[in-house]
Amino acid sequence: MGKAMIHREGAVMILGGGIAGIQAALDMTDLGYYVYLVEKSPAVGGVMAQLDKTFPTNDCSL
Amino acid sequence: MSDNEFSPKILGFLCNWCCYAAADAAGVSRFQYPPNMRTIRVMCTGRVDPSFILKGFLEGADAIFTGG
Amino acid sequence: MITNADFLALEGEAGDYTAKLNIRPRYIDADACTACGLCTQYCPKHHSDSYNEGLSITRPIHIDYAQAVPATYYIDPSSCMFLQHDTCQICVPVCQSHAINFSQKPEARDLKIGAVILSPGFGKIAESTLEKFSYGKHPDVVTAYEYERMTTASGPFLGEIKCFSDGRHPKSMAFIQCVGSRDLGCDNGYCSSVCCMYAIKEALVTKEHDPEVDITIYYMDIRTQGKDFDAARERAENIGIKFVRAKVADVTPWDNHLKLTYSTLDGQHKFDAHDMVVLSVGLESPKDAQKIADITKIDLNKYDFCKTGTFTPLETSKKGIVVAGAFQGPKDIPESATQASGAAALAAVTLKKQRGKGTVLKEYPEELSVTDEDEVRIGVFVCHCGINISSVVDCPDVANEAGGMENVAYYTENLYSCSQDAQEQIKQTIIDKKLNRVVIAACSPRTHEPLFQETLKDAGLNRNLFEMVNIRDQCSWVHANEPEEATQKSKDLVRMAVHKAAHIQPLPEQTVPVTPKALVLGAGVAGMTAALSLADQGFPSIIVEKGDKVGGQMLNLKNTLNGESIAAHLKSLTTKVEKANNIEVMLNSELVETAGFVGNFSSVIATGKTKKKKETTYDHGVVVVATGGHEYRPKMYELGKSKKVCTQQELETKLEGRAKNRAPNSIVMIQCAGSRGDDLGYCSKVCCNHAMKNVLKIKEINPDSQVIVLYRDIRTYGFAEDAYLEARKKGVIFIPYEVDRKPVVSSKGTKVQVDFFDSIMQEDVSMTPDLVALSVGLVPNSTDELSKLLKLPVTANKFFLEAHVKLRPIEMAVEGVYVCGLAHGPKPIDETIVQAQAAAAKAAMPLVNGKVKVDPIVSTVDQEDCIGCGICTSLCPYGAITMVKIEKKRKAFTIAASCKACGICAAHCPTFAISMGGFTNEQLISQIEAFGNKKEKVEA
Numbered sequence A: 001m002g003k004a005m006i007h008r009e010g011a012v013m014i015l016g017g018g019i020a021g022i023q024a025a026l027d028m029t030d031l032g033y034y035v036y037l038v039e040k041s042p043a044v045g046g047v048m049a050q051l052d053k054t055f056p057t058n059d060c061s062l
Numbered sequence B: 001m002s003d004n005e006f007s008p009k010i011l012g013f014l015c016n017w018c019c020y021a022a023a024d025a026a027g028v029s030r031f032q033y034p035p036n037m038r039t040i041r042v043m044c045t046g047r048v049d050p051s052f053i054l055k056g057f058l059e060g061a062d063a064i065f066t067g068g
Numbered sequence C: 001m002i003t004n005a006d007f008l009a010l011e012g013e014a015g016d017y018t019a020k021l022n023i024r025p026r027y028i029d030a031d032a033c034t035a036c037g038l039c040t041q042y043c044p045k046h047h048s049d050s051y052n053e054g055l056s057i058t059r060p061i062h063i064d065y066a067q068a069v070p071a072t073y074y075i076d077p078s079s080c081m082f083l084q085h086d087t088c089q090i091c092v093p094v095c096q097s098h099a100i101n102f103s104q105k106p107e108a109r110d111l112k113i114g115a116v117i118l119s120p121g122f123g124k125i126a127e128s129t130l131e132k133f134s135y136g137k138h139p140d141v142v143t144a145y146e147y148e149r150m151t152t153a154s155g156p157f158l159g160e161i162k163c164f165s166d167g168r169h170p171k172s173m174a175f176i177q178c179v180g181s182r183d184l185g186c187d188n189g190y191c192s193s194v195c196c197m198y199a200i201k202e203a204l205v206t207k208e209h210d211p212e213v214d215i216t217i218y219y220m221d222i223r224t225q226g227k228d229f230d231a232a233r234e235r236a237e238n239i240g241i242k243f244v245r246a247k248v249a250d251v252t253p254w255d256n257h258l259k260l261t262y263s264t265l266d267g268q269h270k271f272d273a274h275d276m277v278v279l280s281v282g283l284e285s286p287k288d289a290q291k292i293a294d295i296t297k298i299d300l301n302k303y304d305f306c307k308t309g310t311f312t313p314l315e316t317s318k319k320g321i322v323v324a325g326a327f328q329g330p331k332d333i334p335e336s337a338t339q340a341s342g343a344a345a346l347a348a349v350t351l352k353k354q355r356g357k358g359t360v361l362k363e364y365p366e367e368l369s370v371t372d373e374d375e376v377r378i379g380v381f382v383c384h385c386g387i388n389i390s391s392v393v394d395c396p397d398v399a400n401e402a403g404g405m406e407n408v409a410y411y412t413e414n415l416y417s418c419s420q421d422a423q424e425q426i427k428q429t430i431i432d433k434k435l436n437r438v439v440i441a442a443c444s445p446r447t448h449e450p451l452f453q454e455t456l457k458d459a460g461l462n463r464n465l466f467e468m469v470n471i472r473d474q475c476s477w478v479h480a481n482e483p484e485e486a487t488q489k490s491k492d493l494v495r496m497a498v499h500k501a502a503h504i505q506p507l508p509e510q511t512v513p514v515t516p517k518a519l520v521l522g523a524g525v526a527g528m529t530a531a532l533s534l535a536d537q538g539f540p541s542i543i544v545e546k547g548d549k550v551g552g553q554m555l556n557l558k559n560t561l562n563g564e565s566i567a568a569h570l571k572s573l574t575t576k577v578e579k580a581n582n583i584e585v586m587l588n589s590e591l592v593e594t595a596g597f598v599g600n601f602s603s604v605i606a607t608g609k610t611k612k613k614k615e616t617t618y619d620h621g622v623v624v625v626a627t628g629g630h631e632y633r634p635k636m637y638e639l640g641k642s643k644k645v646c647t648q649q650e651l652e653t654k655l656e657g658r659a660k661n662r663a664p665n666s667i668v669m670i671q672c673a674g675s676r677g678d679d680l681g682y683c684s685k686v687c688c689n690h691a692m693k694n695v696l697k698i699k700e701i702n703p704d705s706q707v708i709v710l711y712r713d714i715r716t717y718g719f720a721e722d723a724y725l726e727a728r729k730k731g732v733i734f735i736p737y738e739v740d741r742k743p744v745v746s747s748k749g750t751k752v753q754v755d756f757f758d759s760i761m762q763e764d765v766s767m768t769p770d771l772v773a774l775s776v777g778l779v780p781n782s783t784d785e786l787s788k789l790l791k792l793p794v795t796a797n798k799f800f801l802e803a804h805v806k807l808r809p810i811e812m813a814v815e816g817v818y819v820c821g822l823a824h825g826p827k828p829i830d831e832t833i834v835q836a837q838a839a840a841a842k843a844a845m846p847l848v849n850g851k852v853k854v855d856p857i858v859s860t861v862d863q864e865d866c867i868g869c870g871i872c873t874s875l876c877p878y879g880a881i882t883m884v885k886i887e888k889k890r891k892a893f894t895i896a897a898s899c900k901a902c903g904i905c906a907a908h909c910p911t912f913a914i915s916m917g918g919f920t921n922e923q924l925i926s927q928i929e930a931f932g933n934k935k936e937k938v939e940a
Helices: A019-030 A046-050 B019-028 B050-058 C038-042 C081-085 C127-133 C144-151 C195-209 C229-238 C289-296 C333-350 C395-403 C420-432 C445-458 C472-476 C483-502 C525-536 C552-556 C566-579 C648-656 C687-701 C718-729 C784-790 C829-849 C871-875 C904-908 C921-939
Strands: A011-015 A034-038 B010-015 B037-042 B063-067 C005-013 C016-023 C107-113 C115-118 C141-143 C172-179 C214-219 C242-254 C257-264 C269-274 C276-281 C321-323 C378-383 C408-414 C437-442 C466-470 C510-513 C518-521 C541-544 C583-586 C589-597 C600-607 C614-620 C622-625 C629-631 C645-647 C666-673 C706-711 C733-736 C744-748 C751-758 C763-767 C771-776 C778-780 C802-804 C808-812 C817-819 C851-854 C859-861 C881-886 C889-894 C914-916
Touching: A011 A019, A011 C107, A019 A034, A019 A046, A019 C115, A019 C333, A019 C829, A034 C016, B010 B019, B019 B037, B019 B063, B019 C445, B019 C472, B037 C483, B037 C921, B050 B063, B050 C921, C005 C289, C016 C115, C115 C289, C115 C333, C127 C141, C127 C172, C127 C242, C127 C276, C141 C144, C144 C195, C144 C276, C172 C195, C172 C257, C172 C269, C195 C214, C195 C229, C195 C276, C229 C242, C242 C269, C257 C276, C321 C333, C333 C525, C333 C808, C333 C829, C378 C395, C378 C420, C378 C483, C395 C408, C395 C437, C395 C483, C408 C420, C420 C437, C420 C445, C437 C445, C437 C483, C445 C466, C466 C472, C466 C483, C472 C483, C483 C921, C518 C525, C518 C614, C525 C541, C525 C552, C525 C566, C525 C583, C525 C622, C525 C829, C541 C589, C541 C614, C552 C566, C552 C629, C566 C583, C589 C784, C600 C622, C622 C784, C622 C829, C645 C648, C648 C687, C648 C771, C666 C687, C687 C706, C687 C718, C687 C771, C808 C829, C817 C829, C829 C851, C859 C889, C871 C881, C871 C904, C904 C914
Parallel strands: A011 A034, A011 C115, B010 B037, B010 B063, C115 C321, C141 C276, C172 C214, C172 C276, C214 C242, C378 C408, C378 C437, C437 C466, C518 C541, C518 C622, C541 C583, C622 C817, C645 C771, C666 C706, C666 C771, C706 C733
Antiparallel strands: C005 C016, C016 C107, C242 C257, C257 C269, C510 C851, C589 C600, C600 C614, C629 C778, C744 C751, C751 C763, C802 C808, C808 C817, C859 C914, C881 C889
């Protein structure tokens, strides 16, 4: 992207990269907007990434 | 490879979404398993026509694995 | 995506915000890091692994988990020897791709944005709350998060469950519910809504590991109110997991066991010993909730969650800032995902004018034509992946072998095929050597195929002229100790791929234009909200309503639990729908026919009664199903027979009236009337809240009224727990009943008698109240016809079944069809509104795009070979194959946009007339033949 500050119109900032944040980011992208997904920790995924299986079907969560 | 020991040749059909993904995950976790299988990726095991399995046996497979 | 970043400030207003961020350094160049993991192996310092809840040790330089995104390692400065003490730096020369860069500095960044979605998640219960359960004092008391990691096969113990105290396998386990929830002691009066589910899940997983383990769940109410969740509870009970209704006072170490002291409903104190205790800890507001509120100037509720209204469940107090996920209130994954989509719809409305301006379009060179006549020229690239592959597999040997194969025009090796320079090199090679098929032996196509296909496109090749061989994840990594066999396997796999590649044909990138209109079925709160959201995003819709007025189930309700007027909201909603110039409402109408696929539906709508029926044809791109539901009237408890027995809905209407005796002195309410095992197998989610609402109203009108609520589990999940507490404070008596000892209602003349067993006093009670109110369940309005018409699957309870209960809760299996409201499952009004907004977001996606992209891996029918038997049509799970008449003969035809590439049709076609793009019979057969090829060699 380079050093230059790119002015993006129609952008949204999503604070928090857990399941809600990621889903919102994907949806906003599909709706045609530029998304900044801002996450505190080094990787997105939130708590869901820590889960092994999910209720009630015990599907894998990753 | 010792000649006495039976080392089967396995042909595997893996579903892209589950079994193939699981095989990748096994790799990420460095699970070790015997190197006897040769895999073919399909988008779904629904794609596996019975003739593929017969063909596999005809081509000399000792076993066929389908995972999906 | 900006990770490792702190949110510092927000200036401006809706549509024109500036956010200030501080991006902390990773000390690793993300573009160069290949996630090989060598650095972690060499790093000498230990670091507590927070991903595994501190249960294992990692290194300061690490990645949280293999599938992390971005797949870039990072250095935790808190324990790095160099960053703390200026020593070490072992990692720097170890890294073969020179990705480690200690000179990285924090970076300040300003973002110009129009809207903000807050999804910071939730916080964890303070350890001080857990102390009374001996957490921290005894190693065998663990939180449910820790336990989750312990049971995980890829976790620190590879899924083996052991007591920390002495390494034995626990034979007796206890789950304690409501730790840090429904607990005024730690100021968390609310219910965390998810712990019952995860406790049952973890208990079931434990039983899978070891069926002999004795598991007891200590609970106040089991709140499995979600769609089909009760079934999991029953499953747990059936395999022997015990549920004990009790409040656990404390847990004390007792030899190497743990002693639980608890009191049961009848006032008895009991003790029990267990090997391991799992605390079902609740969800708290995120740690930085107050900070976020200060920065964004939004209001928080009294528990520090984001404050929202029942009718505006995703809107914060500030315009242009919306909320999603657990920050709005404790909730599970599907609800978070739904809220996220709903929030996206709201943010999209704020940004409507700028749609598409932020997206960047990439240009590609014109595609070279590759036909059957062209000589097949395959290029094989074998990746070393640093040492990930080459330390096990003899890559030069594999490449040489490939070089000798038929049709291979070029072969080489790369250190990292995925690196920027290798990509450039591959691209140049394709052009220079006139390659028309590319085989790359490297990692998994699931992660890297798109990247390489991009390279092909850059070189002017159709992206499908590509085949990937997985010699890392499924070879070198899993056969680390057998280099010879691994090399042989790699050769075989490459040969199979080369043979397949020879038969690959370019596949056209198809797109189908979209009719940018929606069809909304049902004019209740769900349908109207969805249509309005679509209208706000600029898409017209028609709402088809069976009844003669709009409103649906809202017409039967007066107020929300928080006291907001439902009638007022209905009025404002109706006015907005009427005023919107791109929404048309068709009353007394029904959908009678729908044809087509996502983006191109055509429907016939019939209006009026049978004789004067008028039919209208409407073309649209998407369908939102919001057909709603209604109160179920069970034939039990004298309902309909005695004038003194009514439903909660009828009671609500009565309480809103002016009748003097509308809140009589003695009222008995019976929860789960006809639900959870009687006529309806499920929990209707709303009835407990409905009862609380009426109870509080009664107490407001007539504080002296004696109200007794007979229940099985009170399910006032989330913040509704406050209402439950208030009802108790106001003297309402709550008595649980067992399913095999249900209350009995009988009418004698004008009187009504209720007999029940008082489980608190342990005695039979008989009384003649002035009124009996039944909390009856909700059933969907008929879904039979619609499910046939649109090929939509329904659950056993006749609700529509979503595409994926966790991750795609709004979409249906048929693309372009979305579901919301009671048609999906019983739910309160705020959740219905969220779902409707989410459905609007999902439905808008194909409409925004203007065209639907079709993945080229779809089935195609050879019309000449097709005999029109129709087997494929009946088998296709996605309704993607139809029968058409071509020259008076029945022929199968694939609707490319609906096809999911499963290949069932191709596998079942008796004449092999159907083939799958990228996975043709020819390709797969040659792959199998190549597999056999090797066998001959081995035998020779």
